[in-house]
Amino acid sequence: MPRLPAPLTVPPDRSAPRALRRRRRRESATAWAFVSPSVLVILGLSVVPVLWSLLLSFRADDLVTPSRWVGLDNYRALAQDPHFHDAVRNTLLYTLLYVPLSIAAGLTLALALNRRIRFVGLYRTLFLVPFVMSATAQGVLFSFVLDPEFGAANSVLHRLGISPQGFLTDPAQALYVLVVISLWSGTGLCTVIYLAGLQDVPGELVEAARLDGAGRRHVLRHVTLPTLAPVTVFLLLWQTIQALQVFDLAYVTTKGGPLGSTTVIVYFIWEQAFKNFTAGYGAAAAYVLALALLVPAVVLRVVRGRERRAGKEAAAS
Template sequence: MPRLPAPLTLPPDAPTDAEVRRARRRRRRSESATAWAFVTPSVLVILGLGIMPVVWSLLLSFQADDLVTPSRWVGLQNYHALTKDPNFRQAVHNTLLYTALYVPLSMVFGLLLALALNRRIRLVGLYRTLIFVPFVISATAQGVLFSFILDPEFGAANSVLHALHLPAQGFLTDPGQALYVLVAISLWSGTGFCVVIYLAALQDVPPSLIEAARLDGAGRRHLLWHVVLPTLTPVNVFLVVWQVIESLQVFDLVYVTTKGGPLGSTTVIVYFIWEMAFQNFTAGYGAAAAYVLAVALLVIAAGTRVLRRRGPARLEGATR
């Protein structure tokens, strides 16, 4: 039986360009609405807990406010008073001294330990873990622990000194020792972070550079100084910035151990800000001190960008 021909049907009308554009706009609006539905909670959290407090504290720094009675606009008087406050100058001095000691020592000790652990030795994984564990312990727990150990009367440290026939020390109760003891506690915990970063960087050093240097007769000292250290320049920049920011913001360790004492020898900037705002109820004055610290951190961040731009050129020159 012969097959019948298929019936002829007219093709549907093709959509016009205007309809295509409208469909695309509807799809984009739908995708945007879906995206904003997911992003909005995070944006509200950032605005509520990040941007709004920053703006509010900036306005607060130009006011006299005790957090109870209505505030009074005083302009730049809070900032002017900071320049004449001996307690603020002492806090700045203590913070800078703490930073000048903690940052280079933590990096040097971290690099030395990383070089020692970057070898195939027995139980190297255990050693790396033991060095990093103090870093994950909270500063509050560290403060409580060392407050017991360094207690001048009943602490284990003075018991060991007594057993060695050495004079007892005041440690955290001695104005001449307290800040240096805090630096030592911070080194005990913060060096592990530098060790981990340096270990990762050392394992990324190109083996071809090391082999080429050895073929040229370079010893261990020359290999370290002329090959390994130049390749660690970006890591050094990162660690300097990270450790400086951490040291400028130290607070919890000071609060738990010394509370700024004895005689203000451990009062750092952040503790000074907290003391002014929540102990002396001069919130505007504390906010002004906080913005002085914020400006210092911004200067450090700007300097970091300059170093990062110069870092690749230096690194390229070192690897040639």
């Protein structure tokens, strides 16, 4: 029987993998060429300053003469500095007043603006306008309005038969006035976010609760507020971070006065670094603030993790 010829086989193309690797390298190089400017900006404006300020917090530096290593002396001095303690106390008081009041006011306004009323779009815009204004403009505006001699606020109080107030020039009132100014501008954000959250409240749940005889107060307590819980947690974290970092409003209106009653932590840091030229001491205070800002972030992460696990367990069951 004649032997059949062996089938023809195509030799493997060894150049294909090399071409594929070259194409991938070219694509990676092109991608890095587009991304590298952003990476350099991020490194130059965030990572490098963070590392440099961390190193600076362990040194005595006046930004002019050569610095020297002092270790933890800056942090030990902060623990014994009464001015830093006053700044921490003012910041915590400001935060404890501003955060819950802004969230409660935002929720109240959102519930009011979530109804079908005339000019509701205009009202929503008007409540958001103060939020988009810069803190510098707000400070200048309220400095004129609350001027103890020529301001419009004392003029109105005089017509009402109330004695004139010191407002931003009174050590007993200045911090509370800053809280009121911040509420005027910061409540708009809470209102808008709560309005967005109210759109996700299931209408069938509200209708079922009403059919079961629940009043408006019970619907709010047992249906609306539980649905808005993630929004509330987010606002609580966001407003806390904003309150702990307040600076520009205090700088424009009071310069930390009178008698240090409005000296908050960020203003204290600026004062130490750029007014007293103790940059290392100011950097140490900045890292104390950074650690304080980590606390609400960690708490939020833990809470959200528990919520996700509870949701998965409920779905599995």
